[in-house]
Amino acid sequence: MTNPFTPSEDGLSLVDSMVQFSFLVHNALNRIGAELDLSIIQIRLLGILRDREPTMQQLAQHLGLDKSSITGLIDRAERRGLVERVVSPHDKRGFLVRLTKLGRQLIEEGEARIVQYLTEMADALSEAERSQFTSLATRMIFSAQPYSR
Amino acid sequence: MTNPFTPSEDGLSLVDSMVQFSFLVHNALNRIGAELDLSIIQIRLLGILRDREPTMQQLAQHLGLDKSSITGLIDRAERRGLVERVVSPHDKRGFLVRLTKLGRQLIEEGEARIVQYLTEMADALSEAERSQFTSLATRMIFSAQPYSR
DNA sequence: TCATTTAGTTTGTCACACAAACTATAATAG
DNA sequence: CTATTATAGTTTGTGTGACAAACTAAATGA
Numbered sequence: 001m002t003n004p005f006t007p008s009e010d011g012l013s014l015v016d017s018m019v020q021f022s023f024l025v026h027n028a029l030n031r032i033g034a035e036l037d038l039s040i041i042q043i044r045l046l047g048i049l050r051d052r053e054p055t056m057q058q059l060a061q062h063l064g065l066d067k068s069s070i071t072g073l074i075d076r077a078e079r080r081g082l083v084e085r086v087v088s089p090h091d092k093r094g095f096l097v098r099l100t101k102l103g104r105q106l107i108e109e110g111e112a113r114i115v116q117y118l119t120e121m122a123d124a125l126s127e128a129e130r131s132q133f134t135s136l137a138t139r140m141i142f143s144a145q146p147y148s149r
Numbered sequence: 150m151t152n153p154f155t156p157s158e159d160g161l162s163l164v165d166s167m168v169q170f171s172f173l174v175h176n177a178l179n180r181i182g183a184e185l186d187l188s189i190i191q192i193r194l195l196g197i198l199r200d201r202e203p204t205m206q207q208l209a210q211h212l213g214l215d216k217s218s219i220t221g222l223i224d225r226a227e228r229r230g231l232v233e234r235v236v237s238p239h240d241k242r243g244f245l246v247r248l249t250k251l252g253r254q255l256i257e258e259g260e261a262r263i264v265q266y267l268t269e270m271a272d273a274l275s276e277a278e279r280s281q282f283t284s285l286a287t288r289m290i291f292s293a294q295p296y297s298r
Numbered sequence: 299t300c301a302t303t304t305a306g307t308t309t310g311t312c313a314c315a316c317a318a319a320c321t322a323t324a325a326t327a328g
Numbered sequence: 329c330t331a332t333t334a335t336a337g338t339t340t341g342t343g344t345g346a347c348a349a350a351c352t353a354a355a356t357g358a
Contacts, residue, residue, distance in 0.1 A: 204337095205338095219337085220337065240336075243337070244336090
C-alpha cells in the first residue's frame with residue numbers, strides 16, 4: 001500500500017483514491033462553509049433541518065452525536081439566529097428545532113456553492129463517466145457495513 | 150437537488166453521492182482512529198511522518214494548518230510518545246519531527262485497518278468496477294481546483 | 299400516587315483551530 | 329561586522345465541538 005494520507009503524484013491505489021477523494025470533498029465543504037461562517041457539523045445540521053423539524057433527541061441520532069453535544073450546537077446556532085427551539089406541543093420537556101428564515105437562506109446559499117464546486121470538480125469526467133461514478137459510489141454507500149469491532 | 154446531507158433511500162444525485170461517499174469514508178476513518186485513540190488529524194499527521202521528517206513549518210503546509218496549531222498537535226503526540234522533536238542540524242530555531250517506534254506501530258496498525266475496511270467496502274464492486282472507480286476518482290482528484298473565492 | 303423513564307441541560311474535561319503577541323535564531327543590508 | 333529584518337516556533341487567549349456524568353423537570357405506568 002502506498003501512503004494514503006499524502007498526495008503522491010500519480011497512480012493511486014483504490015484505497016488511496018477513496019481516502020483522498022473523501023478529503024477533497026471534505027475540505028471543499030470546510031472551505032465553503034468557512035465563507036459563510038459555518039462548520040461542517042453546522043452545515044449538516046441546517047441541511048437536516050431543511051426538510052424536518054426534529055427534537056433534540058432525533059437530531060442527536062441523525063448526527064450521531066451525544067445529546068449533550070446537541071445542546072451546545074443548537075445554542076450556538078440559535079444565538080446566531082439560524083435556528084429556533086419550539087416547545088413541543090405534546091411534551092413540555094422537549095423541543096422541536098426549526099430553521100429560521102436566515103438559517104434557510106444560509107443553507108440554501110451554502111448548498112448552492114457546494115453543488116457548484118462539486119459539479120465543477122466532476123467536469124473532469126464525461127457525462128457517461130459521471131453517471132458511472134454516481135452509480136459505483138451509490139452502491140458502496142448502500143452496501144457499506146456500519147463499521148463495527 | 151435533493152438534500153445531500155442526509156441519507157435518502159435511493160437514486161442519489163451526482164453531488165449527493167460525492168458528499169455521502171466522502172462522509173462514509175470520513176466516518177470510517179474517525180471510528181477506526183477512535184479504536185486506536187487517534188483523531189483524523191493525528192492519523193494524517195502520523196501518515197505524513199511515515200516517510201518524511203518535516204519541520205513544524207512544513208507540517209503546517211502539508212496539513213493546511215496554522216503553525217500555532219502544529220505546536221499543540223505535536224505536543225500532544227509527543228506527550229503520548231508517538232513522535233519526537235529533533236533539533237534541526239542546520240537551524241537552531243527549528244525542529245524536525247520524527248515518528249517514534251510506537252508511533253510507527255500505531256500508524257501501521259491504523260492503516261492496515263483502514264485498508265481492510267475500505268477494501269471490504271469496495272467489495273460491493275467487481276474488480277473491473279473497482280479500477281473504474283479508482284480511475285474516475287483519481288481524475289477528479291488531480292484535476293480539482295484548490296477551491297478559491 | 300409513587301417510582302421510573304425520558305428529554306434536555308449543566309458541569310467539567312479535553313482536542314483542535316485560529317490570531318496576535320512574543321522569543322530566539324538566522325539572514326541581510328549598510 | 330553590526331543593526332535591521334525575516335523566519336521558526338511557542339505562548340496566550342478565544343471559540344467550537346465532543347463526551348460523560350450528574351442533574352432537573354415532565355411523562356409514564358404499576
